[in-house]
Amino acid sequence: xxxxxxxxxxxxxxxxxxxxxxxxxxxxxxxxxxxxxxxxxxxxxxxxxxxxxxxxxxxxxxxxxxxxxxxxxxxxxxxxxxxxxxxxxxxxxxxxxxxxxxxxxxxxxxxxxxxxxxxxxxxxxxxxxxxxxxxxxxxxxxxxxxxxxxxxxxxx
Numbered sequence: 001x002x003x004x005x006x007x008x009x010x011x012x013x014x015x016x017x018x019x020x021x022x023x024x025x026x027x028x029x030x031x032x033x034x035x036x037x038x039x040x041x042x043x044x045x046x047x048x049x050x051x052x053x054x055x056x057x058x059x060x061x062x063x064x065x066x067x068x069x070x071x072x073x074x075x076x077x078x079x080x081x082x083x084x085x086x087x088x089x090x091x092x093x094x095x096x097x098x099x100x101x102x103x104x105x106x107x108x109x110x111x112x113x114x115x116x117x118x119x120x121x122x123x124x125x126x127x128x129x130x131x132x133x134x135x136x137x138x139x140x141x142x143x144x145x146x147x148x149x150x151x152x153x154x155x156x
Contacts, residue, residue, distance in 0.1 A: 002119070002127070003140045013140055020138035021130060027143075035123055036141055038115055042122040048110050049094030058115045065091045065110060072100055103153045 025036035038058035091106035
């Protein structure tokens with residue numbers, strides 16, 4: 001299994017998965033594994049719900065779909081149940097989308113599927129190497145700039 005974690009949780013993770021292989025994928029790293037960072041510019045990363053449109057990185061996909069609160073208000077969308085609080089960032093479904101995701105939904109429907117696509121289609125050589133090296137064991141990718149806990153919306 002491949003896990004994505006931030007450095008602050010690595011100690012806790014090491015207790016839970018003592019035999020896992022831990023790899024830093026920070027974008028400014030000096031190893032080839034920095035290519036596993038969401039900010040690494042592979043190019044041609046498909047933008048979800050935007051047929052034929054691509055971005056340079058997973059991070060770029062999220063930035064392209066990001067919408068500030070003020071823009072959401074100007075669209076006058078009727079989405080009952082959304083807590084549209086000032087200062088929050090929202091994400092549209094696709095480049096021409098008129099449906100707005102809150103950050104929790106965006107992680108679930110945009111960020112994680114896009115990152116998974118990148119790992120499977122662009123970084124597959126690295127993933128296969130890590131799997132072979134670790135003989136099917138657990139792999140933990142560490143990036144300090146990303147919050148990989150889908151339920152923690154207190155930080156991006």
